[in-house]
Amino acid sequence: MRPRTLAEQILSHAAGREVSAGELVVVEPDVVMAHDSLTPSIVEIMRTELGVEHVFDPSRVALVIDHVAPAATTGTANAQNLVRRFAAEEGIRLFDVGRGICHQVLVEEGLARPGRLVVGSDSHSTSYGAVAAFGTGMGSTDVALALATGRTWLRVPETIRVHVTGRFRPGVDAKDLALKIGRELTISGANYCAVEYHGLEWLDLPGRQTLASMAVEVGAKAGIVPPSGEVAERFDVPEWLSVDAEAPASRDVVVDLDDLDPQVALPHAVDRVVDLRHVAGTPVDVVFLGTCTNGRYEDLRAAASLLRGRRVATGVRLLVTPASSRELQRAMADGTAASLVEAGAILGPPGCGPCMGRHMGTLGDGDVCLSTGNRNFRGRMGSPEARIYLASPRVAAATALTGRITHPQEVVS
Amino acid sequence: MTSRIWKFGDDVDTDQIVPGRYAPYMRPGEDVGQFAFVEARPDFASDARPGDVIVAGRNFGCGSSREYAVDALRRRRVGAIVARGFARIFFRNAVNLGVPLFVSDEIPAAVEDGAAVALDLERGALTSGDAVYRLPPMPDFVADIVHAGGIVAYVRAHGRFPGVSDGVLK
Numbered sequence: 001m002r003p004r005t006l007a008e009q010i011l012s013h014a015a016g017r018e019v020s021a022g023e024l025v026v027v028e029p030d031v032v033m034a035h036d037s038l039t040p041s042i043v044e045i046m047r048t049e050l051g052v053e054h055v056f057d058p059s060r061v062a063l064v065i066d067h068v069a070p071a072a073t074t075g076t077a078n079a080q081n082l083v084r085r086f087a088a089e090e091g092i093r094l095f096d097v098g099r100g101i102c103h104q105v106l107v108e109e110g111l112a113r114p115g116r117l118v119v120g121s122d123s124h125s126t127s128y129g130a131v132a133a134f135g136t137g138m139g140s141t142d143v144a145l146a147l148a149t150g151r152t153w154l155r156v157p158e159t160i161r162v163h164v165t166g167r168f169r170p171g172v173d174a175k176d177l178a179l180k181i182g183r184e185l186t187i188s189g190a191n192y193c194a195v196e197y198h199g200l201e202w203l204d205l206p207g208r209q210t211l212a213s214m215a216v217e218v219g220a221k222a223g224i225v226p227p228s229g230e231v232a233e234r235f236d237v238p239e240w241l242s243v244d245a246e247a248p249a250s251r252d253v254v255v256d257l258d259d260l261d262p263q264v265a266l267p268h269a270v271d272r273v274v275d276l277r278h279v280a281g282t283p284v285d286v287v288f289l290g291t292c293t294n295g296r297y298e299d300l301r302a303a304a305s306l307l308r309g310r311r312v313a314t315g316v317r318l319l320v321t322p323a324s325s326r327e328l329q330r331a332m333a334d335g336t337a338a339s340l341v342e343a344g345a346i347l348g349p350p351g352c353g354p355c356m357g358r359h360m361g362t363l364g365d366g367d368v369c370l371s372t373g374n375r376n377f378r379g380r381m382g383s384p385e386a387r388i389y390l391a392s393p394r395v396a397a398a399t400a401l402t403g404r405i406t407h408p409q410e411v412v413s
Numbered sequence: 414m415t416s417r418i419w420k421f422g423d424d425v426d427t428d429q430i431v432p433g434r435y436a437p438y439m440r441p442g443e444d445v446g447q448f449a450f451v452e453a454r455p456d457f458a459s460d461a462r463p464g465d466v467i468v469a470g471r472n473f474g475c476g477s478s479r480e481y482a483v484d485a486l487r488r489r490r491v492g493a494i495v496a497r498g499f500a501r502i503f504f505r506n507a508v509n510l511g512v513p514l515f516v517s518d519e520i521p522a523a524v525e526d527g528a529a530v531a532l533d534l535e536r537g538a539l540t541s542g543d544a545v546y547r548l549p550p551m552p553d554f555v556a557d558i559v560h561a562g563g564i565v566a567y568v569r570a571h572g573r574f575p576g577v578s579d580g581v582l583k
Contacts, residue, residue, distance in 0.1 A: 026574055040437075041437060050565055050568070075439065139478050139479065141509040187475060219500060377426045380428050
């Protein structure tokens with residue numbers, strides 16, 4: 001048996017036979033996830049177009065209300081009630097308003113775990129790679145078919161290996177690494193491929209989630225961090241899942257953390273990344289700390305370490321939306337949330353928040369936002385005349401303090 | 414009226430094709446087709462006609478998995494999308510909804526925005542200006558789905574996904 005990449009191993013398990021990069025295969029997802037934004041269309045396709053009344057196995061389905069949570073309009077409220085009815089009728093686990101973002105919740109609930117194939121109605125489903133699952137996003141029809149049949153089809157991807165050396169310097173974290181990878185691979189550099197991240201046995205789970213959430217931003221089908229370190233300690237790892245150094249990679253990329261400064265993605269592309277010093281001093285109107293990429297307790301704590309006892313700059317709105325109710329409670333338990341609020345943060349309910357420009361901080365014409373999210377396409381968060389910069393939680397906190405894009409080490413007291 | 418070409422560059426993302434604010438979830442009961450490129454290219458939203466052809470650069474459709482980005486183009490009855498490359502989720506969604514897609518370096522380099530175009534999918538030809546360009550044949554898997562009218566139609570007709578022998582519909 002020839003050496004296999006992690007993607008090949010997981011898809012082989014899901015296909016019930018050995019599969020190789022380049023093959024078109026039918027696979028059985030371990031979990032199918034849908035969120036409030038698309039579940040109504042998915043139900044319609046499944047029941048009305050496919051003529052299938054019930055999901056294949058409710059125990060392998062998860063529904064999450066996170067995209068517009070709580071509902072912003074009568075329309076979204078009615079759609080969410082449809083999701084609730086569907087969940088109840090089918091006996092599907094529903095994670096309702098306030099529980100948090102789908103990608104965070106599925107990891108917390110152990111639905112995403114090492115070796116699983118998780119299909120989600122959201123492109124950032126690559127996030128599940130943080131726990132060495134193969135997580136991939138699909139559209140409504142694909143998800144409806146998966147719910148109806150318990151199967152989907154995939155082309156087994158080639159793998160690009162990212163080899164990371166060194167450790168984060170002060171003020172630098174996994175978000176900077178993710179942006180750097182985007183800079184190296186570009187927005188389409190991993191199209192149709194899986195990305196494997198190596199040299200990160202020491203990286204904690206939140207950092208892995210940040211990385212894996214951004215795999216889709218280089219076009220990847222999946223972004224997998226090998227089961228090691230904290231993940232191997234906290235989760236059961238199937239004996240058939242392990243890195244084989246002999247497995248072929250279509251490309252190898254090396255990133256040295258010893259040389260890594262804070263990174264910023266410029267409007268309006270996620271791979272338009274520069275060292276922060278090139279945009280230091282840019283005035284901002286809004287700072288957004290949150291999303292599946294950077295809404296965890298560790299991200300809030302990093303920001304609070306800079307904001308504690310200080311105040312957000314006049315004229316800056318600091319929006320904070322935790323990735324889940326658990327992360328919010330962790331932040332409340334040790335004063336992290338209090339520090340942020342006392343500094344002037346506007347604390348929102350766990351969920352996607354303003355990330356997609358639908359509610360809770362939509363941007364207007366000319367607004368400049370420094371966001372810890374994963375996308376800055378023109379019009380993403382509101383007006384197409386707004387400008388979005390992407391950066392880490394520490395950069396977000398430093399920027400909120402000064403009102404201009406700022407290196408975190410400049411505000412460390 | 415003849416059909417025309419709508420030409421775009423590289424990395425056209427799904428927030429351009431249909432911004433999230435215009436999703437069916439946010440605007441129930443409204444035809445999402447009217448919102449195709451509504452902010453990124455308003456003249457497309459107002460003037461695109463059935464049969465028009467989108468020609469684009471690399472990585473067309475990158476970003477979100479939102480199928481309504483494809484659905485908007487399908488509702489506008491875009492004749493085909495010819496691009497130097499497609500982002501993977503958009504590609505899947507378009508195939509699933511039966512929208513003809515073609516990967517070509519030649520056509521995006523040669524044709525002009527606004528030019529008249531004639532599409533002959535049977536013969537695999539696109540005519541614009543004085544030239545006839547070959548549309549590369551779709552892979553069998555893709556062709557089977559598109560010719561059936563989309564994956565739902567295929568699966569209903571055959572009881573399985575294309576290219577595999579075991580049935581999936583009960």
